[in-house]
Amino acid sequence: MADNAGNGVGMPQLDFSTFPNQIFWLVVTLVVLYLILSRVALPRIGSVLAERAGTISNDIAAAETYKQQAAEAEAAYHRALEEARAAAARVVDEARAEIQADLDAAIAKADAEIAARAAESEQKIAAIRDSADAAVAEVARDAAREIVAAFGISADATAVDAAVDERLQRGAA
Amino acid sequence: MKSRRAGPPVFEGKTDVAEASGGLVIRPMDQFEVRPLFGGDTVGIFTITNVTLWMALTIAAVTLLMVVGSRGRALVPTRSQSVAELAYSFVYKMIEDVTGRDAVRFFPYIMTLFMFVFFANILGLVPFAFTTTSHIAVTAVLALAVFISVTVLGFVINGASFLRLFWVDSAPLALRPVLALIEVISYCVRPVSHSIRLAGAMMAGHAVAKVFAGFAAALGAAFFVPVLAVAALYALELLVAVIQAYVFTILTCVYLKDALHPHH
Numbered sequence: 001m002a003d004n005a006g007n008g009v010g011m012p013q014l015d016f017s018t019f020p021n022q023i024f025w026l027v028v029t030l031v032v033l034y035l036i037l038s039r040v041a042l043p044r045i046g047s048v049l050a051e052r053a054g055t056i057s058n059d060i061a062a063a064e065t066y067k068q069q070a071a072e073a074e075a076a077y078h079r080a081l082e083e084a085r086a087a088a089a090r091v092v093d094e095a096r097a098e099i100q101a102d103l104d105a106a107i108a109k110a111d112a113e114i115a116a117r118a119a120e121s122e123q124k125i126a127a128i129r130d131s132a133d134a135a136v137a138e139v140a141r142d143a144a145r146e147i148v149a150a151f152g153i154s155a156d157a158t159a160v161d162a163a164v165d166e167r168l169q170r171g172a173a
Numbered sequence: 174m175k176s177r178r179a180g181p182p183v184f185e186g187k188t189d190v191a192e193a194s195g196g197l198v199i200r201p202m203d204q205f206e207v208r209p210l211f212g213g214d215t216v217g218i219f220t221i222t223n224v225t226l227w228m229a230l231t232i233a234a235v236t237l238l239m240v241v242g243s244r245g246r247a248l249v250p251t252r253s254q255s256v257a258e259l260a261y262s263f264v265y266k267m268i269e270d271v272t273g274r275d276a277v278r279f280f281p282y283i284m285t286l287f288m289f290v291f292f293a294n295i296l297g298l299v300p301f302a303f304t305t306t307s308h309i310a311v312t313a314v315l316a317l318a319v320f321i322s323v324t325v326l327g328f329v330i331n332g333a334s335f336l337r338l339f340w341v342d343s344a345p346l347a348l349r350p351v352l353a354l355i356e357v358i359s360y361c362v363r364p365v366s367h368s369i370r371l372a373g374a375m376m377a378g379h380a381v382a383k384v385f386a387g388f389a390a391a392l393g394a395a396f397f398v399p400v401l402a403v404a405a406l407y408a409l410e411l412l413v414a415v416i417q418a419y420v421f422t423i424l425t426c427v428y429l430k431d432a433l434h435p436h437h
Contacts, residue, residue, distance in 0.1 A: 011202060013309045013376065018207035020218040022310040029228040033235055033289055038281035041239035045261045048246050048254075055248060 140164050199387030201380040205307055223303040227296060231305070234292045260288070264422065271426035276433055282322075283429075286315065287422040290371065294414035297375060298407065306417075307375035309368060316368035319425050327432035338435035367424055374417045378410040 012018070141164045148155045209220050216222055238260070242253030250258055264284050268276050290306055297304025305311050327335040339356040341349060385406060388399040 011376075012205040012207060013307070013372065015207070018216045018222075018224075019310045021207065021216045021220055021222055022224050022305075022308055023314050024218050025222070025225045025228050026305070026311050026314055029232060030285060030289060032232055034281060034285045036232070036236055037239060037284050037288065041236075041243065041257070042261065042281055042284060044246060045239070045243050045258055048243065048248075048250075049258060049261070052248055 137165065137168055140168060199384050199391075201383035201387070204303065204379060204383060205376065207308075224305055224308075227293070227303045227305050230296055231289060231292045234296060235288045239288070260291075267423060268426055271423060272430045273433060276426070276429055279429060283422060283425055286319070286425060287418060290315070290421050291415070291418035294375060294418055295411075297379065298410055298414060304375050304379055307372055307379060309372045312368035312372040313364070315371075315421070316364040319367065319428060320364040323428045323432045326429075327435060330433065331435050335432070335435050338431055363424075363428060367421070367428075371417050371421050374413050378406070378413055382406050382410065 141161045144160050144164045145155075145157055148160055207216055207222050207224055209216060209222050210226060211221060213220070238253065239257050242251075242257040245251055245254055247254055261284070264287050265277065265280060268280055268283055272279075293304065293306040293311075296302055297307065327338070339353045339360065341352045341356065344352050382403055385399045385403045389396045389403070392399060
């Protein structure tokens, strides 16, 4: 070393007197590094990497399962929706048919009632007309008798009545 | 403090002379000197030197990132934990892709190499730092360790059939002995290129940075030109530091592949 420094141009790399020292410390360093790396650092980092790879693949598998489940749930939902729609349509149809039946019954009942009322009213009207006709005939007979009496002619009441009835019947005809 | 206390007297004197004479004296190689940290001039095998300091800092940096950074063990990582995981996955995938799945049992060794070279390179960019990987002594030991382990492993796993690595079956029979010779030579040169590539890249960049920095001191008013150059060079050096760590590790994986699967 002193020689190299002395002539100032030598390479310290070729100063063989320092070789044992360098080699000794190099071997010590390499052994220490090897022990640190192989005992502590590499197993630790390796296990972390393996753990991460395991976690990631597990997560991917779980995500796949969840996706599957979601697809199944969606299918089930759609199936349920279809069933509910069909059931609703059925219920609506049934309700409509029931209402229709009720309605028909009510209409029929109302028609019957209307028919009954109409018949009854016609009977009443007929009765009223009959009684009115009778009353008109009576009034006409009375009036004819009075008129005949007023002309001072004594006429047979029965003949007058018969003449009036005949006229009335002709008029009615 | 280091240079003040540990620098050899000759070195100090020389600097003083240079300053006194006012000449432009740049000493780009001084940063690579191995010096005792706590006084003394001699560097014995167990002397605590700047090598010791910067290798300890490398261990500290690796521990800070890989152990302290990942202490939360969070499922959703914090910033430091995700950087640690990034480093882990980066080297792990490199081994898987380059060497093969059966090579992951060597992951801790390769990770140790990568982490050491990476942080030694990066820490070497700290101003006034000592770059341990710029020394051929260090990179040669790393490369030789890889070379010897891979060769021994090749023979242990494959037996004598490991030699078929040098026997190119796809070539014409007459060429095979020649090719085998070339293959053996290229195989044996591997540790040389493996180590000199890293040390050379580290040394060259740091030396050039030091030269530019020296220009800045010498140029006076125009100091900003070399300062900008050093800034640009530092960006490049950061890239080189990362790439060299990557290259060193991937070559280790390639060599390991030959040991595990010697048949082309």
